[in-house]
Amino acid sequence: xxxxxxxxxxxxxxxxxxxxxxxxxxxxxxxxxxxxxxxxxxxxxxxxxxxxxxxxxxxxxxxxxxxxxxxxxxxxxxxxxxxxxxxxxxxxxxxxxxxxxxxxxxxxxxxxxxx
Ligand SMILES: [Zn+2]
Numbered sequence: 001x002x003x004x005x006x007x008x009x010x011x012x013x014x015x016x017x018x019x020x021x022x023x024x025x026x027x028x029x030x031x032x033x034x035x036x037x038x039x040x041x042x043x044x045x046x047x048x049x050x051x052x053x054x055x056x057x058x059x060x061x062x063x064x065x066x067x068x069x070x071x072x073x074x075x076x077x078x079x080x081x082x083x084x085x086x087x088x089x090x091x092x093x094x095x096x097x098x099x100x101x102x103x104x105x106x107x108x109x110x111x112x113x114x115x
Contacts, residue, residue, distance in 0.1 A: 003043040006106060007051035014108050015056050023113035026060040030110045035069040036103035069103030 014029045033039055041064045048062040071088070072079050075095035082088035089096045 004047045011051045018056050025114045026057050027112040028061045030063040032065050032105045032109045034067045034103040034105035037106050067102050067105045070101045071098040072101050073098045
């Protein structure tokens with residue numbers, strides 16, 4: 001139920017934004033979910049109705065945009081998508097010291113409202 005607590009936090013942000021825009025109801029909430037968050041899109045969609053019950057978001061759909069992981073190697077400067085098969089190391093130089101550019105996102109991308 002890891003996903004549910006994340007969703008409740010996200011739903012709070014989305015409802016504030018809907019209310020600030022004087023929404024009557026919300027059609028769709030689009031979220032960006034990074035590959036490295038460990039969150040499972042299927043579970044996020046499944047728990048969404050539960051997370052938004054009794055809020056302005058009740059009845060809305062959750063759209064998920066998956067963000068692939070991307071690392072910038074600090075040894076050779078290469079930007080790569082980490083693979084489990086090589087322990088997420090840089091494919092050019094084998095280094096494991098790098099900066100994560102993408103993959104840890106979990107945020108509201110946009111909401112579609114009805115006024
Ligand atoms: Zn490298």
